[in-house]
Amino acid sequence: MNATEQEEREYLEEIKEKLGFAVKRVDDAVKQFSNELREKKEYIHEHQSGMDDADMVAAGQSINRMAFTGEAAVARKHKLLKLGQSPYFGRIDFVSRDQARLPVYIGMYSFIDEQRRQGLIYDWRAPISSMFYDFELGKASYATPSGKIHGTIELKRQYKIRDGRLEFMLDSDVNIHDDVLQRELAKSSDDKLKNIVATIQRDQNAVIRNETTPVMVIQGVAGSGKTSIALHRIAFLLYRYRETIAAKDILIISPNKVFADYISNVLPELGEEHIPELGMEELAADLLDNRYPFQTFFEQVSALLEQHDPAFIERIRFKSSFEFLGQLNQYLLHIENTYFTVTELRVGRTVVQVAFIQQKFKSYHRVPLLKRFALVANDVRAYVRDAAGRKLSGQEKATIGEAIPRMFRLHNMLDLYRDFYRWIGRPELLKIDHRLRLEYADVFALIYLRLRLEGLTTYDQVKHLLVDEMQDYTPVQYAVLSRLFLCRKTILGDVSQTVNPYSASSSEMIARVFPQAEVVRLYRSYRSTIEITAFAQRLMPNPDIIPLERHGQQPAVVRCTSHAEELETIKEVIISFQSSGNHSLGIICKTLRQAEKAYQALQAPDVHLLTAESTSFKEGVIITTAHLAKGLEFDAVIVPFVSARIYKTEVDKSMLYVACTRAMHQLTLTYAGELTAFLSI
Numbered sequence: 001m002n003a004t005e006q007e008e009r010e011y012l013e014e015i016k017e018k019l020g021f022a023v024k025r026v027d028d029a030v031k032q033f034s035n036e037l038r039e040k041k042e043y044i045h046e047h048q049s050g051m052d053d054a055d056m057v058a059a060g061q062s063i064n065r066m067a068f069t070g071e072a073a074v075a076r077k078h079k080l081l082k083l084g085q086s087p088y089f090g091r092i093d094f095v096s097r098d099q100a101r102l103p104v105y106i107g108m109y110s111f112i113d114e115q116r117r118q119g120l121i122y123d124w125r126a127p128i129s130s131m132f133y134d135f136e137l138g139k140a141s142y143a144t145p146s147g148k149i150h151g152t153i154e155l156k157r158q159y160k161i162r163d164g165r166l167e168f169m170l171d172s173d174v175n176i177h178d179d180v181l182q183r184e185l186a187k188s189s190d191d192k193l194k195n196i197v198a199t200i201q202r203d204q205n206a207v208i209r210n211e212t213t214p215v216m217v218i219q220g221v222a223g224s225g226k227t228s229i230a231l232h233r234i235a236f237l238l239y240r241y242r243e244t245i246a247a248k249d250i251l252i253i254s255p256n257k258v259f260a261d262y263i264s265n266v267l268p269e270l271g272e273e274h275i276p277e278l279g280m281e282e283l284a285a286d287l288l289d290n291r292y293p294f295q296t297f298f299e300q301v302s303a304l305l306e307q308h309d310p311a312f313i314e315r316i317r318f319k320s321s322f323e324f325l326g327q328l329n330q331y332l333l334h335i336e337n338t339y340f341t342v343t344e345l346r347v348g349r350t351v352v353q354v355a356f357i358q359q360k361f362k363s364y365h366r367v368p369l370l371k372r373f374a375l376v377a378n379d380v381r382a383y384v385r386d387a388a389g390r391k392l393s394g395q396e397k398a399t400i401g402e403a404i405p406r407m408f409r410l411h412n413m414l415d416l417y418r419d420f421y422r423w424i425g426r427p428e429l430l431k432i433d434h435r436l437r438l439e440y441a442d443v444f445a446l447i448y449l450r451l452r453l454e455g456l457t458t459y460d461q462v463k464h465l466l467v468d469e470m471q472d473y474t475p476v477q478y479a480v481l482s483r484l485f486l487c488r489k490t491i492l493g494d495v496s497q498t499v500n501p502y503s504a505s506s507s508e509m510i511a512r513v514f515p516q517a518e519v520v521r522l523y524r525s526y527r528s529t530i531e532i533t534a535f536a537q538r539l540m541p542n543p544d545i546i547p548l549e550r551h552g553q554q555p556a557v558v559r560c561t562s563h564a565e566e567l568e569t570i571k572e573v574i575i576s577f578q579s580s581g582n583h584s585l586g587i588i589c590k591t592l593r594q595a596e597k598a599y600q601a602l603q604a605p606d607v608h609l610l611t612a613e614s615t616s617f618k619e620g621v622i623i624t625t626a627h628l629a630k631g632l633e634f635d636a637v638i639v640p641f642v643s644a645r646i647y648k649t650e651v652d653k654s655m656l657y658v659a660c661t662r663a664m665h666q667l668t669l670t671y672a673g674e675l676t677a678f679l680s681i
């Protein structure tokens with residue numbers, strides 16, 4: 001049963017041959033589909049005049065069906081071709097109580113011998129494949145819809161097959177993954193995030209395959225694989241619930257377009273379609289009907305970095321607290337109880353009593369406050385009609401329609417929001433500039449008020465929501481998300497990697513908004529060498545972090561005598577990078593202004609500037625800011641200008657931490673003048 005390497009090589013050839021036949025069968029089918037499609041179209045063209053509407057609809061449907069089947073066949077072919085390159089990466093020989101030893105080959109997708117009705121390759125997401133990740137040799141089990149299957153794993157093997165060639169295979173008796181994982185991690189990074197199916201770790205697998213939690217919050221240290229896991233989790237859910245959830249039913253809320261581009265490869269690589277994604281700002285603009293201009297999160301962070309403004313910080317800090325959400329809720333109660341000043345209403349000879357109007361208003365307590373007046377007005381109209389025993393004139397109807405809302409003190413959303421600050425006795429906390437541009441910290445508070453007072457349509461079409469960089473969103477933002485997205489959610493991030501410490505949310509805080517949430521913590525860090533992780537730990541110590549045993553060069557902190565010398569040093573690092581065989585180098589600055597200046601000054605070929613407007617992540621040398629580099633990774637990172645003058649506040653320190661944790665293999669920091677206190681111990 002394919003025990004030796006020779007037998008495995010022969011088996012691989014056999015599988016490749018079978019895959020080749022399968023590709024040919026799909027090709028034939030596609031050819032047949034396209035012929036039939038062409039004939040059908042020709043037929044319709046020729047007989048158009050004799051066809052009625054029903055015939056045309058039926059013909060259209062049949063063409064669509066054929067095209068759909070054709071597309072599915074093309075997608076299947078694509079998968080088969082990919083399998084041909086690397087059919088499987090793992091094998092477990094499983095003996096269950098009532099079955100003989102079954103070698104289970106695990107790959108990216110499933111492949112079935114249709115004649116013998118036998119699974120040749122199992123999809124990594126299939127129930128049986130879970131044992132590959134969850135168990136070593138010995139007793140094992142896996143869940144199926146009809147219950148748990150118990151048995152024993154008698155062999156566990158890993159393969160690296162590239163371009164159809166077996167590069168190595170490894171049997172394991174202990175922890176199988178370590179060796180292969182080390183090899184994977186030591187490789188230099190491509191320009192985008194990649195799939196990790198062959199080396200998913202046990203704790204990661206538990207997160208990926210969790211089917212029960214309505215809200216999963218993943219707090220994981222830098223490089224613990226959060227983003228990777230979240231994407232694999234989506235692939236898993238798409239497989240597990242393929243009858244009810246399609247790629248288009250999932251939404252990723254991502255921090256920016258570059259990040260969206262950076263992760264865009266993983267799901268297609270796993271054979272799934274591209275998933276819709278949306279930035280928080282896009283969502284906000286949508287929810288405010290593009291009526292209020294507002295500062296972006298990037299602009300907020302830039303403003304914090306450019307100048308130290310205690311009042312600005314105080315505004316952000318206040319609006320990012322859980323208490324703020326509580327106060328908004330209290331305010332809503334307050335206006336409901338006190339802002340509706342009912343007076344007796346006289347229509348013709350009929351008097352509508354205060355108590356009637358009040359009682360009607362209360363009876364609509366489930367309806368958003370500002371939507372109740374129209375309903376109350378209708379009730380009043382009916383009351384007057386019955387009392388007067390006649391139809392109401394248009395004028396009378398209009399009078400009632402105007403009188404009821406007038407009994408409520410404020411209607412304009414911005415006036416109400418302003419009033420909230422008066423009510424809490426802190427009017428200074430709202431600052432709207434002359435162009436009526438809202439500060440970013442106010443955007444979701446205003447949306448929250450709108451949601452509660454006017455109601456907003458929920459995103460029912462979304463069946464799973466993924467929120468990355470969770471630490472950057474505040475309780476009010478989560479309160480909005482929880483009311484708009486009623487589906488299951490996966491929320492991930494790392495509170496240590498905030499770019500705005502005044503507005504960072506921890507997993508505990510998020511769990512307060514979602515009481516049904518399950519919080520998972522990941523401490524193993526896969527991205528960086530031990531040396532880089534230890535260096536970053538000096539900035540934000542976390543005793544629980546477990547770096548993977550992978551060594552590299554010590555990070556270098558290079559002192560320069562002048563700015564010019566610093567630029568020269570950076571140029572030298574770029575030159576040595578270009579001949580190093582590494583693929584990506586990130587030059588990560590604190591602010592965009594610094595990044596732009598460095599970009600101008602360096603003037604090196606093949607160096608790209610990445611800004612908030614960029615939409616794609618480029619391979620090679622990239623100059624950007626820590627904020628934009630968040631979530632990304634590079635083989636080598638340079639953090640320039642780490643002087644005491646530049647890195648001095650808490651926000652600066654966060655930026656420095658994010659910048660340093662982007663490096664996989666090599667980290668260089670440069671400065672002229674005095675070194676920042678954050679590094680000088």
Ligand SMILES: Nc1ncnc2c1ncn2[C@@H]1O[C@H](COP(=O)(O)OP(=O)(O)OP(=O)(O)O)[C@@H](O)[C@H]1O
Nearest residue numbers: 196199200201222223224225226227228526527631
């Ligand atoms: N099980 C694994 N096998 C192989 N590589 C892994 C595994 N888990 C994570 N990685 C790698 O570790 C790196 C970091 O992963 P990822 O970007 O998903 O982490 P993260 O927790 O989102 O990081 P950060 O929060 O710092 O942006 C990636 O290169 C990823 O491929």
